[in-house]
Amino acid sequence: MDFSFCRSVRGGLEQQQFTELSSIMDSVTLSSSFDRWVCTLSSDGDYSVKEVRNVIDALSLPSHSEPTSWVKFIPIKINIFAWRARPDCLPTMANLIRRGVTLESSSCPLCLSWEEDVHHVFFRCDLARAVLRRVCRWWDLDWQRWSSFSEWSSWFSSIRLLQS
Template sequence: MKKKVGNGVHTSFWEDSWINDIPLSQSYPRLYALENRKHITVAEKISEATLIASFRRAPRGGVEEDQFIQLVELVDSVILSNSNDRWVWLLDPSGEYSVSSARTYIDDLLLPTVGSPTRWAKVVPIKINIFAWKVCLDKLPTRLNLSLRGIDIPSIVCPNCSLAGESCSHLFFSCSMARLLWRKVARWWDFDIPEFSSYEE
């Protein structure tokens, strides 16, 4: 959230994030130390003859002078209006809060990035898209996955070829029966399908 200044009456000049992403008290700590009225509003501060009117003394050279020049340049661009101050939501261009924007932010922050993006084909039934997504994430109830979830399985070996564990990758791309089916489907469609060894390929 960020304060959007209208008339400046309900926004703290030093302590609210209204002109920068952080409060001015953090951007200009030496000037904040000179301020007698720490809770002064934007409206009150800008209406004063100068920005140093409420300081206990004028800024002296060095860092104080540099910070004061920067602050003057920053505040010179501020034009107050007749509207009230309000909070705006930074995660949405409209400035209005939405669950969708919050969820997107949380997902981007917390969820791990996936190597290859999921591709949803609009011309394919949704159940096929979901099935492909489960294959991509290796979330089908294959023998290997069932065994990893603690379900007692007599054998995790692929029952079709008996050459490897029955995982999604093996079942659809490595198994000799899967490769044979790929070739038969390709011949049936009269279409050249290259051989794949993984979903990513």
């Protein structure tokens, strides 16, 4: 292989590296086809924003073992609220402190007994239990003492609500 450099290769380490590089390049066989960009994210090798978006979403968005289920006869704001509550993304006192907001306390402002996290707000606080009991009575459903969203979700999936 013929190389034209501005200066000659000096001896020693430089000559050794040049010799190694030359032997590596001698083993390379170039194709006569045209060069093209290939995106390994898609099966056809073509770049698409959708494929990149899917990879970014898979890496950065939280994943849950249970899929999000939307209940069509419940207002969308309630569906979104439940969707944010399940992965603990509501602005509870505990979450605000974890995100750097300065607060006097992380205790529940209603009962002052427990740290206000998403499980306390919905399942442990006496006021939350009273509200859930009344909602169940209003909808003529049997109230249960849930301790997590997965328990509540299992119960909710098993009931049949009448559409009006």
